[in-house]
Amino acid sequence: MENKVVETVLNLLEEICGDDVVRVDMDINLLEEDLIDSLDYTELLVGIEEALGIVMAPSELKREEMDTPNKIIEQVMKRM
Amino acid sequence: MRKSILNIVESIAKNEGDRIAIKSTKGQLTYEQLWQQSDSLALWLDNELGGNKKPVMVYGHKNPQMLVCFFACVKTGRAYCPVDISMPKNRIEEIAASIGNEIILATEDSDINNFRVVSREEIENICKTEPLADLRGKWVKGEDIFYIIFTSGSTGNPKGVQISETNLSNFTAWSSDMVREKMNLKEGETVNFLNQAPFSFDLSVMDLYTSLSLGSTSVFLDKKLQQDTGAMFDYMRDNDINCWVSTPSFAEMCLADRSFDSKMLDKLKLFLFCGERLTKETAQKLLDRFPSSKVVNTYGPTESTVAVTAVDITDDIIKNNEILPIGVPKDGTKIMIEDEEIIILGDTVGKGYYKNPEKTDEVFSKMKYTDGKEYAAYRTGDKGYFKDGNYYCTGRMDFQVKLHGYRIELGDIESNLMLCSEVEQAAVLPKYDGEKIRNLVAFVKAPSLEGDFKDVKYLKGRLKEKLPGYMIPKNIKFIQSMPITANGKLDRKKLEAAFL
Numbered sequence: 003m004e005n006k007v008v009e010t011v012l013n014l015l016e017e018i019c020g021d022d023v024v025r026v027d028m029d030i031n032l033l034e035e036d037l038i039d040s041l042d043y044t045e046l047l048v049g050i051e052e053a054l055g056i057v058m059a060p061s062e063l064k065r066e067e068m069d070t071p072n073k074i075i076e077q078v079m080k081r082m
Numbered sequence: 083m084r085k086s087i088l089n090i091v092e093s094i095a096k097n098e099g100d101r102i103a104i105k106s107t108k109g110q111l112t113y114e115q116l117w118q119q120s121d122s123l124a125l126w127l128d129n130e131l132g133g134n135k136k137p138v139m140v141y142g143h144k145n146p147q148m149l150v151c152f153f154a155c156v157k158t159g160r161a162y163c164p165v166d167i168s169m170p171k172n173r174i175e176e177i178a179a180s181i182g183n184e185i186i187l188a189t190e191d192s193d194i195n196n197f198r199v200v201s202r203e204e205i206e207n208i209c210k211t212e213p214l215a216d217l218r219g220k221w222v223k224g225e226d227i228f229y230i231i232f233t234s235g236s237t238g239n240p241k242g243v244q245i246s247e248t249n250l251s252n253f254t255a256w257s258s259d260m261v262r263e264k265m266n267l268k269e270g271e272t273v274n275f276l277n278q279a280p281f282s283f284d285l286s287v288m289d290l291y292t293s294l295s296l297g298s299t300s301v302f303l304d305k306k307l308q309q310d311t312g313a314m315f316d317y318m319r320d321n322d323i324n325c326w327v328s329t330p331s332f333a334e335m336c337l338a339d340r341s342f343d344s345k346m347l348d349k350l351k352l353f354l355f356c357g358e359r360l361t362k363e364t365a366q367k368l369l370d371r372f373p374s375s376k377v378v379n380t381y382g383p384t385e386s387t388v389a390v391t392a393v394d395i396t397d398d399i400i401k402n403n404e405i406l407p408i409g410v411p412k413d414g415t416k417i418m419i420e421d422e423e424i425i426i427l428g429d430t431v432g433k434g435y436y437k438n439p440e441k442t443d444e445v446f447s448k449m450k451y452t453d454g455k456e457y458a459a460y461r462t463g464d465k466g467y468f469k470d471g472n473y474y475c476t477g478r479m480d481f482q483v484k485l486h487g488y489r490i491e492l493g494d495i496e497s498n499l500m501l502c503s504e505v506e507q508a509a510v511l512p513k514y515d516g517e518k519i520r521n522l523v524a525f526v527k528a529p530s531l532e533g534d535f536k537d538v539k540y541l542k543g544r545l546k547e548k549l550p551g552y553m554i555p556k557n558i559k560f561i562q563s564m565p566i567t568a569n570g571k572l573d574r575k576k577l578e579a580a581f582l
Binding site for chain 1: 309310311312315331334335338339340341486513520521523535538539542551554556557
């Protein structure tokens with residue numbers, strides 16, 4: 003299960019961020035590096051819901067909890 | 083006779099001065115306070131500047147003092163030029179140099195060099211002094227310039243759009259009538275407007291001055307709040323937002339949260355959109371989530387004072403159209419379509435670009451309409467057509483794009499990329515998601531760089547010194563060579579086909 007989550011999130015991030023650095027460095031800060039913006043988060047959450055059936059509301063999440071690929075995976079895993 | 087915005091606000095300040103003009107996380111301001119404080123600041127400013135009649139830059143963010151500064155400037159007969167903190171230092175200095183006034187009013191900390199920056203503390207102290215005289219005779223009026231807003235220019239230099247007092251008053255007369263009608267407001271009934279856009283973006287003029295014209299309250303949504311969806315929603319709810327003004331992108335961001343609906347914001351009755359294309363999907367979602375609210379699409383360039391057309395978006399309109407219409411022109415405005423280009427004629431067409439006659443002559447002129455009369459005219463560079471009683475806007479004629487409501491000349495970003503000595507060639511392309519621009523991608527030929535993420539970061543860093551955040555391309559791709567058309571120009575189509 004964890005593999006599926008990791009793969010799904012990384013695929014989404016690679017598409018949304020437009021850079022494979024998200025795979026190379028999974029602790030990269032997506033906000034600080036301008037790889038993701040508010041609309042991208044929206045797209046990411048919709049993508050996670052479609053692929054994994056997990057609903058994550060933007061108002062429930064702080065940005066600091068979702069600013070690296072690893073942290074995003076952790077948040078998704080918590081809700082599995 | 084048409085009343086100027088200063089006359090309108092003065093009468094509210096005198097008769098119902100306790101009304102709240104502005105609410106923000108940094109405090110609120112009543113109409114009386116706005117009027118008195120701007121009188122005090124105007125006297126001080128006029129005294130300091132003397133014979134220097136140049137416009138005054140007002141730097142800051144969503145602080146109620148910003149509006150005090152705007153009013154202070156126009157009460158001395160000087161235009162103001164709003165500059166938001168999101169602009170990089172370099173561009174701010176370019177604008178400051180172009181304006182050329184020694185004094186800058188700043189409600190936020192700044193590190194602008196070579197000018198006399200009047201800080202928030204100083205402004206607050208000046209505002210506390212008793213206004214001993216009033217400068218009524220000096221007020222900006224008629225064809226005088228009320229504000230100057232800088233927009234992206236294709237050569238890398240921003241252009242200052244000059245809007246006169248008459249332009250602004252004509253716009254607000256229309257916009258406030260529209261809000262009154264759409265919201266069925268009774269005489270004297272007031273509303274709470276959402277103010278989302280930074281003041282350096284003229285979408286903010288729509289809610290701020292319409293709100294003031296109606297003696298209403300403008301609720302400022304600052305940058306910090308906009309980054310915390312939960313806190314932002316609480317703030318909107320606590321302040322009973324009735325009239326929403328934002329870019330469609332901002333509403334889309336809110337719609338991503340399921341709690342964003344008429345249960346959360348039960349007083350919200352009207353959505354006004356401007357600044358970029360409103361998609362059918364967004365409009366439909368809004369109508370579904372807010373079944374008793376109206377959604378109005380408007381259209382207009384900064385050069386013709388915020389917006390000149392409007393239309394109610396209904397389920398039928400969404401069903402029967404491929405793209406949403408922009409509606410019909412307001413009273414006082416005519417629209418002509420010439421070779422697919424939208425040309426705006428009438429009483430909100432601005433006074434050209436500040437100290438830039440060359441660029442002004444390219445797009446501003448006088449033109450005859452079909453009624454035989456001559457009007458001030460502006461060539462928008464937008465493509466459009468007229469069908470079944472409505473105008474439609476389909477995109478740009480040139481390389482200017484709209485991203486999240488911001489007007490961006492791709493050439494501006496390209497010129498700045500080329501300033502990096504490593505970059506031999508650069509092209510910036512919009513990446514589309516359906517009919518909407520999703521983000522920008524830069525292609526660079528830079529043989530001396532390796533092209534890994536460290537180089538991407540380096541180039542973005544260089545751009546950030548020069549350009550506001552919304553102009554920084556999301557991705558930078560390194561390529562061996564640029565495709566070229568037969569007449570030697572960069573082949574954008576080929577580049578797009580190959581990489582996007």
